[in-house]
Every structure is written in C-alpha cells, then in structure tokens.
Amino acid sequence: QVQLVESGGGLVQAGASLKLSCAASGRTFSSAAMGWFRQAPGKEREFVAAIRSNGNTYVADSVKGRFAISRDNAKNTVNLQMNSLKPEDTAVYYCAASTTGWVPSVWSARVYDYWGQGTQVTVSS
Numbered sequence: 153q154v155q156l157v158e159s160g161g162g163l164v165q166a167g168a169s170l171k172l173s174c175a176a177s178g179r180t181f182s183s184a185a186m187g188w189f190r191q192a193p194g195k196e197r198e199f200v201a202a203i204r205s206n207g208n209t210y211v212a213d214s215v216k217g218r219f220a221i222s223r224d225n226a227k228n229t230v231n232l233q234m235n236s237l238k239p240e241d242t243a244v245y246y247c248a249a250s251t252t253g254w255v256p257s258v259w260s261a262r263v264y265d266y267w268g269q270g271t272q273v274t275v276s277s
Contacts, residue, residue: 153177153178154176154177154178154180154181154184154249154251154266155176155177155178155266156174156175156176156247156248156249156266156267156268156269157174157175157268157269158172158173158174158245158246158247158268158269158270158271159172159173159174159175159271160172160173160271161245161271161272161273162272162273162274163274163276164237164273164274164275164276165275165276165277166237166238166239166275166276166277167236167237168237168275169233169234169235169236169237170234170237170273171231171232171233171234172188172231172232172234172245172247172271172273173229173230173231173232174186174188174229174230174231174232174247174268175228175229176228176229176230176247176249177228178228180249180251181225181228181249182205182225183205183251184205184249184250184251185202185203185204185205185249185250185255185258185263185264186202186203186221186223186230186247186248186249186250187199187200187201187202187203187247187248187249187250187258187259187261187264188200188201188202188221188230188232188245188246188247188248189245189246189248189261190241190243190244190245190246190273191243191244191246191270192240192242192243192244195243197246197261198212198214199212199259199260199261200212200215200219200232200245201215201219201220201221201232202221202258202259203221203222203223203230204258207223209221209222210258210259212259214240215234215241218234218235218236218237219232219233219234219235220232220233221233230247232245234273237273237275238275239275239276239277240275241273241275242273242274242275243273244270244271244272244273245270245271245272245273246267246268246269246270247267247268248261248264248266248267248268249264249265249266249267250263250264250265250266251265251266252265
C-alpha cells in the first residue's frame with residue numbers, strides 16, 4: 153500500500169519559485185513511476201511532469217524549461233521544482249504513483265494507481 157502526501161504549495165507572485173514535495177510510504181516507491189498533475193477550476197486534470205524508476209523524466213510543453221521533477225529514493229520523495237511561475241500555473245497539484253510495472257504513457261492519469269490529496273498553488277497577477 154502506498155500513501156502520498158504533498159507539501160510546499162502556497163500563494164506567490166508571478167515570477168516566483170516554489171518547490172513541491174511528495175512524501176511516499178510503502179515498499180514499492182523505488183520501482184514506481186511518479187507523476188505530477190494539476191487541475192485548475194473548471195478544467196480537466198492535466199499532466200505536468202513524470203519520472204520513471206530509471207530516472208528518465210518527462211515534462212509537459214506548458215512547463216518545459218520552468219519546472220523540473222526529481223526523486224530521492226533513499227528518502228521516498230519526489231519533488232517538483234517550479235520556477236518563473238505564471239498565473240496560469242494556478243491549480244491544485246497532485247502527486248501520483250504507478251506501481252503496476254512498465255507503462256508507456258506516463259503522461260496519462262489513467263496509469264497511476266495512487267494519488268496524494270493535492271496541494272494548492274496560487275500565482276497572483
């Protein structure tokens with residue numbers, strides 16, 4: 153069983169940076185693909201970034217060059233460093249884990265079987 157808890161969200165001005173963290177419990181973390189998704193009011197949940205167990209990373213075009221995903225298997229954490237934040241980044245950000253093995257579509261929310269509770273990121277202006 154995997155439990156995911158996000159932290160690090162908040163209210164910031166445009167251009168600021170935030171680092172989100174996701175703390176995971178469970179023995180399957182190191183072999184899981186991990187993803188970050190976000191959902192803004194009135195919009196569908198969208199892919200932000202993902203990292204495979206082998207360290208390969210993927211980021212959405214909308215955040216490429218501004219966001220970076222990383223993981224620390226020793227600490228059972230996955231992070232999302234967000235720089236140059238824009239008002240359109242405002243959303244609830246969710247951490248997710250896929251523990252079922254190889255999945256080609258790490259950008260799809262459907263492949264993730266565990267989700268955190270979400271953390272609010274609000275960017276003013």
